[in-house]
Amino acid sequence: MATLQKSIDKRNALIKATIELVNNNGFHATPMSKIAKMAKVSPATIYLYFENKQDLVNQTYIEVKAAYTAYAFATYHLNMPVEEGFETIWKRIADFKLKDCENAMFLAQCDNTPMIDEPSRQEGIKHLEPLLELWARGKKEGIIKPISDYLLYAYAINPLSFLMMSAKRSAFTLDKTHMEEAYRAAWNSIRVIK
Amino acid sequence: MATLQKSIDKRNALIKATIELVNNNGFHATPMSKIAKMAKVSPATIYLYFENKQDLVNQTYIEVKAAYTAYAFATYHLNMPVEEGFETIWKRIADFKLKDCENAMFLAQCDNTPMIDEPSRQEGIKHLEPLLELWARGKKEGIIKPISDYLLYAYAINPLSFLMMSAKRSAFTLDKTHMEEAYRAAWNSIRVIK
Amino acid sequence: MATLQKSIDKRNALIKATIELVNNNGFHATPMSKIAKMAKVSPATIYLYFENKQDLVNQTYIEVKAAYTAYAFATYHLNMPVEEGFETIWKRIADFKLKDCENAMFLAQCDNTPMIDEPSRQEGIKHLEPLLELWARGKKEGIIKPISDYLLYAYAINPLSFLMMSAKRSAFTLDKTHMEEAYRAAWNSIRVIK
Amino acid sequence: MATLQKSIDKRNALIKATIELVNNNGFHATPMSKIAKMAKVSPATIYLYFENKQDLVNQTYIEVKAAYTAYAFATYHLNMPVEEGFETIWKRIADFKLKDCENAMFLAQCDNTPMIDEPSRQEGIKHLEPLLELWARGKKEGIIKPISDYLLYAYAINPLSFLMMSAKRSAFTLDKTHMEEAYRAAWNSIRVIK
DNA sequence: CATGAATGAGGATTCATTCAT
DNA sequence: TATGAATGAATCCTCATTCAT
Numbered sequence A, B, C, D: 001m002a003t004l005q006k007s008i009d010k011r012n013a014l015i016k017a018t019i020e021l022v023n024n025n026g027f028h029a030t031p032m033s034k035i036a037k038m039a040k041v042s043p044a045t046i047y048l049y050f051e052n053k054q055d056l057v058n059q060t061y062i063e064v065k066a067a068y069t070a071y072a073f074a075t076y077h078l079n080m081p082v083e084e085g086f087e088t089i090w091k092r093i094a095d096f097k098l099k100d101c102e103n104a105m106f107l108a109q110c111d112n113t114p115m116i117d118e119p120s121r122q123e124g125i126k127h128l129e130p131l132l133e134l135w136a137r138g139k140k141e142g143i144i145k146p147i148s149d150y151l152l153y154a155y156a157i158n159p160l161s162f163l164m165m166s167a168k169r170s171a172f173t174l175d176k177t178h179m180e181e182a183y184r185a186a187w188n189s190i191r192v193i194k
Numbered sequence E: 001c002a003t004g005a006a007t008g009a010g011g012a013t014t015c016a017t018t019c020a021t
Numbered sequence F: 001t002a003t004g005a006a007t008g009a010a011t012c013c014t015c016a017t018t019c020a021t
Helices: A002-025 A032-038 A042-051 A054-073 A080-100 A101-111 A118-126 A128-142 A149-156 A158-167 A176-190 B001-023 B032-039 B043-049 B051-073 B082-099 B101-111 B118-126 B131-139 B149-156 B158-169 B176-190 C001-023 C032-038 C043-049 C055-075 C081-098 C101-113 C118-126 C129-141 C148-156 C160-167 C175-190 D002-025 D031-037 D043-047 D055-071 D082-099 D099-112 D116-125 D129-140 D149-156 D160-170 D175-190
Strands: none
Touching: A002 A032, A002 A042, A002 A054, A002 A101, A002 B051, A032 A042, A032 A054, A054 A080, A054 A101, A054 A118, A054 A128, A080 A101, A080 A158, A080 A176, A101 A158, A128 A149, A149 A176, A149 B158, A149 B176, A149 C148, A158 A176, A158 B149, A176 B149, A176 B176, A176 D160, B001 B032, B001 B043, B001 B051, B001 B101, B032 B043, B051 B082, B051 B101, B051 B131, B082 B101, B082 B158, B082 B176, B082 D082, B101 B158, B131 B149, B149 B176, B158 B176, B158 C148, C001 C032, C001 C055, C001 C101, C032 C043, C055 C081, C055 C101, C055 C118, C055 C129, C081 C101, C081 C129, C081 C160, C081 C175, C101 C160, C129 C148, C148 C175, C148 D175, C160 C175, C175 D149, C175 D175, D002 D031, D002 D043, D002 D055, D002 D099, D031 D043, D031 D055, D055 D082, D055 D099, D055 D116, D055 D129, D082 D099, D082 D129, D082 D160, D082 D175, D099 D149, D099 D160, D129 D149, D149 D175, D160 D175
């Protein structure tokens, strides 16, 4: 028991350190030794939990992505009307990006970099299924525009990443009002306007 | 002069090689030696044109960003009505991302990574001025929503980067129809809807 | 005792694993962890039976060498005539190299490498005494050439190692006929030819 | 000129260092850093001349083997009678093992270890052709026993390696007399005895 | 006795950068 | 200006060995 818990703790510490360091320096500029040090572990210990550096980021990515989608869909129900469903999911995602900024930034960096290998990337995408189904329903009901899911994602969801990065970097702050405005923009970009 | 031209050629070859290699491998996974080899130049020669690796990417970034904005605003005139002006700029940007994919991808990677230093990043942003002015005008005229430029950018422009990356990676293709749909989504997300 | 037997089994398993792995990869390319895994034992357990890696190979060497000489002299009697005695021993040695190939190869590698420490090497040589005595007798009787034992060994015994290694590596096969020819060559190289 | 010579010198220094260190410690116990230090070169410099550690030993092996066989056959002529030819070659080989002890020991260790990869090993064997041809001639003329070349080599040539190693290790000295005796043993083991 | 987890020291290799020419 | 050779400082990873249980 105690020893199993300690193992889990160590793994978590490693993943957390990876996120923080990669966020600040990028994948290749964060040596294993620093990750080890931040996780208060010997460099060699990393290799008890992960095959190599690539595996470490891959697994970190998958884990964070899973947490992200779990959070995103936690309050969503299949029987919600389309618009309510979308708003529910969108606001949870926005919430995640605001509150779990470290993790969100890590995902953003992973998604725009040849840092994660293809299989892990695919693995990460799988969890988005409920959103795609909601959109399919919305299209059938004539509420959502009948366009590619890539387009819907590009306009409805992805801008949040940009806003979060901007908030991190510049003076722009992502407050409640901005969020409401962002939501309107997102919804308007994908709904059918009569 | 022949020798001046040769110098410019070399510099350009280096910048081109940097873009291609960083696109495929990321900043830290592209050694100076490879850049030199691809540019058909000795590693030492790089240091005649650039202070160090960081300086090389910074300058590459600024140069590409300048080319990008020059292209974006080439057909835009200050006396265009707001909507026409936006459409003009938007379509040029879209065009750039489609046709000058290498450069566009490089910018996307730079913008989502701690790879470029802050001063160069600021330098790159400066060139967007005309777009911001257009938006200011649009807001005054009640055509564009009175919200932060960050939000406008996030919904009107940034999705194009996501679409381009998706097109590069997956089976999604960014054809004429998609572009038109994307434009509608972009415009709808920022215009005032009565 | 059941537990004593289990201890002996473990020790033997470790020695066997050492031989097999060192044969295939060499001393320094066989990690303790692999030895442990092959012996179905924890790495830490090795240190209950052996002081360290060097001690493990040393003891393995001595043990195999002892088994080798025991086999070599098993059918030899002190009252045999010199030639018969030599043939008896030689054929047993040849037999060992053919049938107990793994062990024989291990010895060959030890004998040509700075892998075993000097004391253990000396320990291994001790067991050859009966052969040296036979040669002494043969010299006295004018049957064996009056030359250094090193020379006798080099020509009478050592070639078998080379033949075995060749058989392992190349297409050469060490069959009955070859063995008979080898014996003639061995005997002719050390006997007094009138 | 001068710079080419310096390159050659460095390569030679590296090869020499490799031989000496591998002789004393074995392949896996000689770090590249030590080789570099002994050759008075930075570790990174090794990789300008050799692809990796394996390539370094392989090339060292091939080079030494070539020098060895060149020396062995330097005074041999195809029109020599078989026995004279054999004696000529044998004595040159013996001479090499005595005088160029470092190199000879290196070869011995390579030949009894999984240290050299198969292609390089084959490359090394090629140079022995003249000896095999001599033996073929000897067999045809009824002077050399009609047995496998492996057997001939095992008894005529290989014992010299054992003697050399013994001389290096123990109190045994390989003087002129011993050499003469060794030659007699070698010749007797392969010639047809009427 | 036995173990699996943990580790520090060290090894092969790479790379940004410099230097002699 | 241009270069190829050279390098010291890292970096990833392995491994003999130890320790808590």
